[in-house]
Amino acid sequence: MEVRVLGCSGGIGGLDVRTTSLLVDDDILIDCGTGAGVLDVPALMAIDHVFLTHAHLDHIAYLPFIIDTVGDYRSRPLTVHAAPETLRIIRSHIFNWLIWPDFSAIPDRAHPLMRFNELRIGEWADIDGRRITALPALHAVPAVGYQIRSETGASLVFSGDTTVCDAQIEAINAINDLRALIIETAFPNMQHDLALAARHLCPQMLFSVLDRLIVSPEIYVTHLKPAQAAEITAELAAYSGRLKPQILRNDQVFTL
Numbered sequence: 001m002e003v004r005v006l007g008c009s010g011g012i013g014g015l016d017v018r019t020t021s022l023l024v025d026d027d028i029l030i031d032c033g034t035g036a037g038v039l040d041v042p043a044l045m046a047i048d049h050v051f052l053t054h055a056h057l058d059h060i061a062y063l064p065f066i067i068d069t070v071g072d073y074r075s076r077p078l079t080v081h082a083a084p085e086t087l088r089i090i091r092s093h094i095f096n097w098l099i100w101p102d103f104s105a106i107p108d109r110a111h112p113l114m115r116f117n118e119l120r121i122g123e124w125a126d127i128d129g130r131r132i133t134a135l136p137a138l139h140a141v142p143a144v145g146y147q148i149r150s151e152t153g154a155s156l157v158f159s160g161d162t163t164v165c166d167a168q169i170e171a172i173n174a175i176n177d178l179r180a181l182i183i184e185t186a187f188p189n190m191q192h193d194l195a196l197a198a199r200h201l202c203p204q205m206l207f208s209v210l211d212r213l214i215v216s217p218e219i220y221v222t223h224l225k226p227a228q229a230a231e232i233t234a235e236l237a238a239y240s241g242r243l244k245p246q247i248l249r250n251d252q253v254f255t256l
């Protein structure tokens, strides 16, 4: 199994600064931010499953465009997996015939181009041997992280957007085949109060999470706000704990 980073910024800015999206092999997206825009039409047509961490725009922005672009060319529906609250939000506020058509009713409800699958915390979807499990997270809106486990039994965890979340730390510590942890740090320490208000992490909060991990994955930091990326990166370099955080990069590939 391969996980490729399509976008990993907390904002936009030119072709190289793209919001969250991870491609698992060639058929699964984890989040659907502007990073998904790097896929050409044949690659978009191959997407059968999209797992959303939450409903914020930087994580869902390209989903409406993808389903409209590929729908007529596909013979099976695209399945959007997310927590029930997240599905309720995108169905009410995006796929409502006002912002965008409801593709779960096109061409008709019995044969839709898009369908929804509720995934509660602790539940998983098994897709040809790849198991994607919803993990707890603590954000400004209902949110989850995901454990992505390969057919060969190696896992990557994506925190999603979260502030310090005891239940997520507990869940991560229970994964004994964990190879890599992609975890957000959106703001620098100077914006600690905003990180708390917006339910994100800043480096000192990330360090408190890393200090509590008993597993030993490689640590990759994502979702840096573009204007503060250099400041966050410098602050992360000061960590003296066991697990050294590295900055996640566009096009980085994890083979599991």
Ligand SMILES: Nc1ncnc2c1ncn2[C@@H]1O[C@@H]2COP(=O)(O)O[C@H]2[C@H]1O
Pocket: 010, 056, 058, 140, 161, 186, 194, 197, 198
């Ligand atoms: N008080 C606030 N609460 C939440 N988000 C805020 C606030 N002020 C500014 N924001 C920004 O709004 C953004 C929404 O997406 P993010 O959660 O990635 O990051 C958030 C912040 O960058």
